[in-house]
Amino acid sequence: MARVFITGSTDGLGLANARTLLGQGHEVVLHARSTERAAAVGTLGASVVVGDLSSDTETRSVAEQVNAIGQIDAIIHNAGVYLSGKRIATTDGHSRTFAVNVLAPYLLTALIDRPARLVYVTSGMHHSASGSLDDLDWTARNWNASQAYSESKLHVAALAAAVAHRWPDVLSNSVDPGWVPTKMGGSDAPDDLELGHDTQSWLAVSGDPAARVSGYYWHHRRHQKPAPQVDDPGFQDRLIDALAAITGTILP
Structure with a gap:
């Protein structure tokens, strides 16, 4: 069984992933x-x-x-925010959208002992x-909330592809879960919640040869074509260099 770390896992898709993986006997x-x-997820019997x-x-x-717990087999970088209204600055002065959706997965990727699989x-x-x-x-x-969110998701998809290119011993993929009825997606979201979290869990632990691949962008267990910047090595390198400069942390 695998040990899987899931960010943003007290509700929504992250919690659904946790329940699925725990039900399969994995350590979460x-x-x-x-x-x-x-405290709200204390009854699940998982480390937090x-x-x-x-x-x-x-x-x-x-x-x-996470490193103190021991070697992690897979990480699902699930945490994310969509903030409407004005730009909200963090204590470090960053846009909260950029900090949570991009800087955090970059830092965790750089600082957590390298797992076998990464899902973004x-x-x-x-x-x-925009691609800029x-x-x-x-x-x-x-500030444009929708555009800021879209850019952050382009950057995290490119991060996943960059890791796949730089770390050939790690399976790194990105997943579009669809517009699902979570707290962030809203109750009127049209997509299926079960399908929305299924691909992440599958990529994290499955022995299926179809899941043991790297460098892909997925939706409902199917490869999709990402924006061209995602698969552009030059764009990936410039993004990684920019994130390293902002955080002061180099991706190994």
């Missing part, structure tokens, strides 16, 4: 933003690490907590992103 390490949210992924310091603490949750909205790496943090442009 949950992640909660606060001790209050950790705590930290707000909008904070550089707390994200680094999450990585330390992206979105079909990444196709509408200028002003990643939205300090020069007028």
